[in-house]
Amino acid sequence: MGFSEDNLKGFILALMSSLFIGASFIIKKKGLRRAAAASGVRAGTGGFSYLLEPLWWLGMITMIIGEVANFVAYAFAPAVLVTPLGALSIIVSAVLAQFILNEKLHQLGILGCVMCIAGSVVIVIHAPQEHPITSVQEICSMATQPAFLLYVASVIVLVFILIFHFAPQCGHSNVLVFTGICSLMGSLSVMSVKALGTALKLTFEGNNQLLYPETWFFVFIVATCVITQMNYLNKALDTFNTAVVSPIYYVMFTSLTILASVIMFKDWDGQSVGNIISEICGFIVVLSGTILLHTTKDFERSSSFRGFLFRLFLFDFH
Template identity: 50%
Template sequence: VNMDTGTRDFYIGLSLAVSSSIFIGSSFILKKKGLLKLSHRAGSGGFGYLKEWMWWAGLILMGIGEAANFVAYAFAPATLVTPLGALSVLFSAFLASKWLNEKLNILGKVGCLVCLLGSTFVVLHSPKEQEVKSLQDLQYRLADPGFISYSIVVLILSLTLIFFVGPRLGSTNPLIYVTITGTIGSLSVMGCKGLGVGIKEIIGGNTHELGNWFFWILLISVVFFISVQMVYLNKALDLFNTAVVTPMLYVVFTGCVILASGILYKEWSKLPAEDIVGNLCGFLTIISGIFLLQAFKDLNISLPHLSSMLYNDNNSNNNNINN
């Protein structure tokens, strides 16, 4: 069956996004195991993890995952690629239960299934076509007052958290470092998508884009933003449970990307109302699944335990009726 270019690109982007989540989910576990071996903690400002091979293995896996994610943005809309990052949360939660002794109870497993359901909704209802076809188009869109305002707010918020709030509350509140990582990450995604468009143009024969100053500004910006993300993601992972960090990061990061993408790339501008509602419902369903993973992670509850509780409740009710 022949597919048009837009549909083919959509499925290429989808495949890359899913494989990216598997690599990134695995990287969280390896990096966490590497950090746990250290005496000088990254959360206290140490960089001893740079000498730990397991941390580097995790970083390499994350690099592969991010590379796949980067290419995915060149083929598919950000409102499809980013929400599918929930699959990395599922994968890391599963591996954490096996390798980090972080328990995954029955509610966590239900949360995983709910996340998969939400991801399916996102895939079915997301935009199928790219709204930006060239770097020239992107350069024009960056002058949009809405995106300029968004970028200024993100930078002011991040600087405030880094220099004023983080030193006082960062070690007790995971949301501080997660917010820095997620908000800055939304800008790196916008840059990655632009770079992906530029690289597609170059591969397609428009080699003059290599001499375009805007292409190199995007590249430098992406490298800088990703470097900031890595520093504060390491701090968050070292100070807090993986099952806390990854779900919170997903919600903050994905929410910011959807907002930024809606402002800059107008990816929802041609979607019918039912697809917009379906996409939002999918995102909210994923958040619900992540909530189940996070909120009840410390409860020692299993399917046999639930059955036992129901059996005891029934016996208690029967005894009350007999009395």
């Protein structure tokens, strides 16, 4: 199956998104350091001096550009292709942090970067073609098919259970609660973003979709899902270590998004079993690389870490 022009556009936009978002983390952190040095109060302790730091705002603008590129990418390429490529922003951030912020990237972290790149290449090569869509009503009919409605109902039920039952009891002790809410809502937000992006793409091509209520319905869904998603992601990041939250969130969010896209947009229809298996394998490699990169990015080549590896080596042989 050839790589279509739309897939190529989506791929390039997803790459640009990863570059801008990855760089934005470094620019913002550099701005935070400057602001803390100037005011003596860090953002983590309640300081807001970074709002007066131009470098921090440059990082915000860079992130917005990256998010816009990611938004547009979904209008051209299937989520099965675009979503996993988000892992590349982690590589960009890790590599730039080593050179700009002097944050050491461990050798296992380098291996994680290579795994992410290799897995992404496999996904890109075997990615399905984007199915042509002619109107927002067509997307709405996809969203109201029984299989996807069952998925949406399951997500809503699970989110309510997590929010009202598990969050009060163990939300601050179990990382899966807040990240689960983010991931479930995130999968619906991506489907809505893809629908809205496609509607805007058709509008710019001369087929105005802004006249239809379905377009504005998707705008409402995007806003609702993103606000909920960001709220609980902030809670997760405030409660747990970023090195724990980030890989778990990425794994759950990406897996659920691909599942939702396969159900709603039928991305795998017409693909051979070999291509589907290759995409899944590529996805697993990306996930493994992401987890490896996150779990080793704060490690230094210390005696404690070498001791950990030694004990792990002994355990493997006993």
